[in-house]
Amino acid sequence: MKINKYGTLFIIPTPIGNIYDITYRSVQVLQKIDYIAAENYNKIKKILNKFNINKPIISFHQHNEIQNTKIIFHKIKKKKNIALVSDAGTPTINDPGFHLIRECHKKKIKIIPLPGACAAITALSASGIPSNKFCFEGFLPSKEIQRKKALNLLKYEKRTIIFYEAPHRIIHSLQNIIEEFGKKKKIVLARELTKSWESIIFDTVENILYKYKNNQSICKGEIVLILSGYKNKKKKIISKKIQYTISVLKLFLPKNKIAVIISKIYNIKKNYIYKYLIDKIK
Template identity: 40%
Template sequence: MSDAGTLYVVATPIGNLEDMTPRALRILSEADLIAAEDTRHSGKLLRHFGIGTKTEAIHEHNERSQVPRLVEILKGGKSIAFITDAGTPLVSDPGFLLVRAARQAGIRVVPVPGACAAIAALSAAGLPSDRFVFEGFPPAKSAARRAVFEKLREDGRTLIFYESPHRILESLKDMSEVFGGAREAVLARELTKQFETLHAGTLVELLAWVGRDTNQQLGEFVILIHGVPRVEQEAMDEEAGRVLRILLDELPVSQAAALAARITGLKKNLLYDYALGIKQEP
């Protein structure tokens, strides 16, 4: 497949046009075809930068039918640049089927990195960034949404969600109830745009803040939630175990765990589980 063309996956700005990279501009200008999620939306961006490359639409409703034809174009030696409305394609955007089909056909797929709302929000949130998980948009209906949150409730990684303006209050309410209102979180809104906002607080505080100000209910949202602290950070040490064993000689498990928590500063639940293990020892 040495004569085949190349599929470029090109990131575009999420708001501020100064975030368009020189490389992205060159690729879009030199490509034989630009496959765009919305040709009307992307047309404004291309005209702004004086790019006249032919465009065709590929979106969630026609991607499956368009992919075979685009792959044939690539096989014929033409290059295609794929862009979505904003940010990095395939991140809560169309493109997976095209990229997968191109790779399966032995066609070279080249990422042209740039803006991504999830990563931009994480970089400025002040939450742990060594381990995180991107969950995209939660389900629209509350029951399904809460079920997703329940599965992530004990996850130790920073959780990243996108949300739309007409569901932001409902999602924050469900998050507060499932993850706990005291869970630390950050709400990032309209990143790189004129009314960009990053607001930190607990989930219940964020819910109240957004609820009080209708302006904060507009735009595009990234919600970041602090993960559950790693259990090993509160691992039992030798002294805590010694204290617990002494108390268990005189007190029931629950009382011994509660008193040991006061003495050691460790969590009662952790000590309670440890106490149960001691009681089961031969």
């Protein structure tokens, strides 16, 4: 492990379900560092016990992040190496750590991120929904008014959209998605990923809501929702009325003249009409 002027902050992902999803490198780093800054004592302790690691743990969650950042800096300045871990998955992805990371950059403290588990990416990889462009929105607001506003702002988002959701709110959130996106919207609901009882469902939001309403026992565990992006469906604006007008005009005028006249009468772009004439009218 490279030693710098100060200690180093390691960002270490932890399993989102299956404990064996932790990487060999993560285990090796946890064995060598001096302290672990952890969001959840019991969860990190379970991992440490599994791999026979014994390290002092610093509590680090959303309620004490700013306060305990100072404690971590004090130890790093004494050349102590610290591992940042969250409840599950990759730290700072909808978890505490942003303030700490930003302050480390300001103080020129070396940060080493390790790759590993992330529920959003794990679900996306198995979603069957385009993954070349996507946005991550974290948890939807808990209150319905704010939740509907958040969804409304994403109504015309062309990228795939990823949310986290809590089990006790999932039915309400699905209902709100129907209100804003329509009942035929394609979504994926991934639940309890990497566990033996994990579930990944690809369907319309209407059908998934029906399944959940009629089987309350599956409304458990952490949930990832993935929505397909907005697609601008082009309407067939060349109506039968327009087609009839074109059929009359083509008896007397060339295509470019017809395009100008149709554009004026029906308020349609001239280039669109001309392309239609080239493609359809012989």
